[in-house]
Amino acid sequence: MGQKSSPGAGDSVQPVVGIIMGSASDWDTMRHTAETLDALGVPYEKRVISAHRTPHLMYEWGTSAAKRGLKIVIAGAGGAAHLAGVAAALTPLPVLGVPMESASLKGLDSLLSMVQMPGGVPVATFAIGKPGAVNAALFAAAVLALENASVRKALDGYRAAQEKKVADTKLP
Ligand code: RP5
16 A cells, blocks of 8 residues: 655655655645655655545554554644644554644644644654654654664764755855
8 A cells, every 4th residue: 555656765665654644735845854765765655645534544554554564654734733643543653743834824723733642642743844844854764773774874974964064154
């Protein structure tokens, strides 16, 4: 299962991260998660799944995620953003949530509905929008790096490049 869109570095081998999003309209943000995982060589699958619009698919995907070899789920959703919470209810895998910057409330609705989980069903919620999408990927990579030397090396390289870029910044 898992419709994989256009093949990229992340789709070439057994995916270990499952990126899901509530709508194709979330892709402009969630592509930053995919691009960051690509840069680190972490294989993933990506799919649009809505907790509200496709509840049966949500159940099927969530209950099969671990069996299919995924290790971490990253869920992006906006508005009444229940995707990450429902995913966390269905899978024993760690679920990272990325709140979309919604048009009407600038993502505060997404953030609050994602972060305010009841005790017993955790979702690790990240910042609204692109920073959260990037950081969710980096966090997932940091967890995978605990047992994967090549991801550790890629993550170290990413951070070194980031440090150099900021330190070398020239102001006008
Ligand atoms: C949520 O509703 C999605 O995650 C998306 O952020 C928001 C709006 O979806 P569309 O109406 O653009 O499909 O479920």
